[in-house]
Amino acid sequence: MFSVHTTHPGRPGTVEVVHASERAAREYAADRSRDDRVLAASVTAFRIGELGTRQWVAWYVDGEEQPLRFDRPNLYPDG
Numbered sequence: 001m002f003s004v005h006t007t008h009p010g011r012p013g014t015v016e017v018v019h020a021s022e023r024a025a026r027e028y029a030a031d032r033s034r035d036d037r038v039l040a041a042s043v044t045a046f047r048i049g050e051l052g053t054r055q056w057v058a059w060y061v062d063g064e065e066q067p068l069r070f071d072r073p074n075l076y077p078d079g
Contacts, residue, residue: 002018002045003044004016007041025043030063033061040059043058
């Protein structure tokens with residue numbers, strides 16, 4: 001399974017949707033990251049009911065996939 005998590009200005013990030021395919025999750029995340037109210041969208045893979053299987057797959061800003069080892073800017077406001 002693949003979850004898509006979004007980060008918004010001034011509030012905690014949330015999981016928006018779960019997809020059965022990585023392709024569908026990546027397409028949704030890339031598209032959703034273009035929304036003017038979304039700072040970033042990320043895709044995480046996991047197996048239901050199995051602890052320790054969560055793995056980061058990709059993250060997007062303005063529709064562009066970002067390097068996994070990139071020093072991410074602070075997406076959360078101070079305070």
